[in-house]
Amino acid sequence: MNINNYFDYNATTPTDARVFEAMEDFYKEKFHNPSSFYREAGVVANEIENARENIAKLINCKPDEIFFTGSGTESDNLAIIGTVRKLKDKGNHIITSKIEHPAVLESCKYLEKNGFEVTYLTVDRDGLINLEDLKKAIKSSTLLISIMFANNEIGVIQPIKEIADIAKNNKILFHTDAVQAVGKLKIDVKDLGVDLLSLSSHKIYGVKGIGVLYKKKGLRIEPLIFGGGHENGLRAGTENVAGIIGTGKAAEIAMEEMETEELRIKPLREKIIKELFEKIPELILNSSATNCLYNTINISIKHIEGEAILALLDAHGMSFSSGSACSSKSLDPSHVLLAIGLEHAEAHGSLRISLGKYSTEEGVNKLIEVLPPVVERLRSMSPFWNKG
Amino acid sequence: MRYSAKVMEHFQNTKNYGKIDNANGIGKVGNTKCGDVMWIYLKIEDEIISDAKFETFGCVAAIATSSMAVDMIKGIKISEALELSNKAVTEALDGLPKEKHHCSVLAEEGIQAAIKDYYSKTTK
Numbered sequence: 001m002n003i004n005n006y007f008d009y010n011a012t013t014p015t016d017a018r019v020f021e022a023m024e025d026f027y028k029e030k031f032h033n034p035s036s037f038y039r040e041a042g043v044v045a046n047e048i049e050n051a052r053e054n055i056a057k058l059i060n061c062k063p064d065e066i067f068f069t070g071s072g073t074e075s076d077n078l079a080i081i082g083t084v085r086k087l088k089d090k091g092n093h094i095i096t097s098k099i100e101h102p103a104v105l106e107s108c109k110y111l112e113k114n115g116f117e118v119t120y121l122t123v124d125r126d127g128l129i130n131l132e133d134l135k136k137a138i139k140s141s142t143l144l145i146s147i148m149f150a151n152n153e154i155g156v157i158q159p160i161k162e163i164a165d166i167a168k169n170n171k172i173l174f175h176t177d178a179v180q181a182v183g184k185l186k187i188d189v190k191d192l193g194v195d196l197l198s199l200s201s202h203k204i205y206g207v208k209g210i211g212v213l214y215k216k217k218g219l220r221i222e223p224l225i226f227g228g229g230h231e232n233g234l235r236a237g238t239e240n241v242a243g244i245i246g247t248g249k250a251a252e253i254a255m256e257e258m259e260t261e262e263l264r265i266k267p268l269r270e271k272i273i274k275e276l277f278e279k280i281p282e283l284i285l286n287s288s289a290t291n292c293l294y295n296t297i298n299i300s301i302k303h304i305e306g307e308a309i310l311a312l313l314d315a316h317g318m319s320f321s322s323g324s325a326c327s328s329k330s331l332d333p334s335h336v337l338l339a340i341g342l343e344h345a346e347a348h349g350s351l352r353i354s355l356g357k358y359s360t361e362e363g364v365n366k367l368i369e370v371l372p373p374v375v376e377r378l379r380s381m382s383p384f385w386n387k388g
Numbered sequence: 389m390r391y392s393a394k395v396m397e398h399f400q401n402t403k404n405y406g407k408i409d410n411a412n413g414i415g416k417v418g419n420t421k422c423g424d425v426m427w428i429y430l431k432i433e434d435e436i437i438s439d440a441k442f443e444t445f446g447c448v449a450a451i452a453t454s455s456m457a458v459d460m461i462k463g464i465k466i467s468e469a470l471e472l473s474n475k476a477v478t479e480a481l482d483g484l485p486k487e488k489h490h491c492s493v494l495a496e497e498g499i500q501a502a503i504k505d506y507y508s509k510t511t512k
Contacts, residue, residue, distance in 0.1 A: 305423060307447040315400060325423045345420035381405045381451060383427040383443035
């Protein structure tokens with residue numbers, strides 16, 4: 001495979017070679033259980049703390065506010081379910097949005113079946129929640145607000161600081177799923193005032209199988225996994241040592257390279273949007289023009305369906321995602337695209353282009369060359385395309 | 389990819405797509421809500437399908453089943469075309485993933501709708 005042709009960085013990122021190198025020894029010499037007594041184990045335990053410190057630096061918190069989990073999904077589950085279980089005597093209401101990741105939405109649905117009440121805020125055409133709606137949704141029973149930092153499908157960035165202020169003024173806890181934002185945007189949890197934040201290693205050129213939860217000091221939540229008291233009792237289970245070391249390295253690299261990467265990727269994104277809209281008629285830009293991740297483009301290509309687009313691009317060795325039903329294993333297209341007001345057919349015809357560290361001008365040029373004829377071919381088969 | 393080689397072949401080298409200008413049987417099935425719409429065009433002469441084409445909005449499986457189904461009814465009698473089952477189309481494609489089963493059903497329905505349309509026009 002040619003990495004130039006990979007356009008699915010929001011799905012996952014390749015492990016940075018420096019991350020892989022940092023991990024290697026922990027599969028060989030340094031295999032010891034960090035909870036054990038002997039000196040070798042102590043070395044491993046220290047390395048875990050170094051990794052924790054690097055991750056803390058990336059979002060400006062203290063190392064003891066960082067907890068390792070098994071995935072971004074687990075971090076979201078723990079933040080939401082763990083918080084409201086702890087506070088269940090004080091209320092039963094949660095506020096979230098309609099465009100959250102399934103890790104958040106499914107946690108909320110589970111809680112609804114178990115006596116909690118959830119408000120799902122609507123979003124505008126850009127995918128932004130309305131802060132007045134948020135204020136109006138707050139009740140005396142509201143325990144938690146969970147709003148994602150940046151959306152994985154369309155890239156919209158929510159006004160996190162404003163949301164955190166509203167939460168604080170109403171003495172409600174605030175969790176943000178920042179899986180897509182960390183490593184791309186400068187994030188300072190202290191300045192923002194968030195109480196809980198989820199991130200995922202494999203979205204920042206780390207590894208699959210490691211999530212992180214930032215939990216503000218002093219805040220107490222219930223664990224979901226019980227056992228030997230690891231991670232200060234919040235997440236039992238022998239540490240995925242190599243994965244944690246790799247995540248620490250990935251955080252360190254992200255700190256150093258984030259700004260230059262943004263400057264490099266932004267023009268590539270702008271070029272793709274400009275050229276595709278010039279070359280292909282009847283496109284819809286689903287990504288916000290003003291509040292969007294610099295690496296994400298979501299478009300709907302009218303009159304054709306997403307999986308068919310993905311398959312023809314795949315035949316050219318090019319990798320993308322779509323919000324069509326066929327790529328989601330259900331009959332409904334993306335809940336995010338429906339929430340921003342797309343028709344079903346438009347949502348079925350969506351294409352997500354997400355750029356990253358190894359995206360190049362060469363790859364972008366190939367995309368601009370390959371996509372128009374792919375669209376033309378599928379439109380020539382479509383009953384909705386006016387060939388006249 | 390979870391599709392058979394036959395499905396991908398029909399998807400990538402799609403045959404028989406487009407309109408038939410003087411079609412005398414047209415079947416329009418499916419809806420955009422679930423993501424698949426199939427229009428089948430038939431030219432029927434002396435109870436024989438002399439030409440058949442399709443236009444499809446849909447996924448890989450929808451396009452491949454349209455292509456295969458239309459291929460299978462070209463040149464045969466209406467009575468035989470009415471017998472064409474979604475199972476036969478699926479088998480001819482070396483199978484479909486379970487969640488794509490509805491695409492083959494759509495192809496069968498499309499052909500039946502087109503033949504029904506032909507009868508409703510000719511018996512008037």
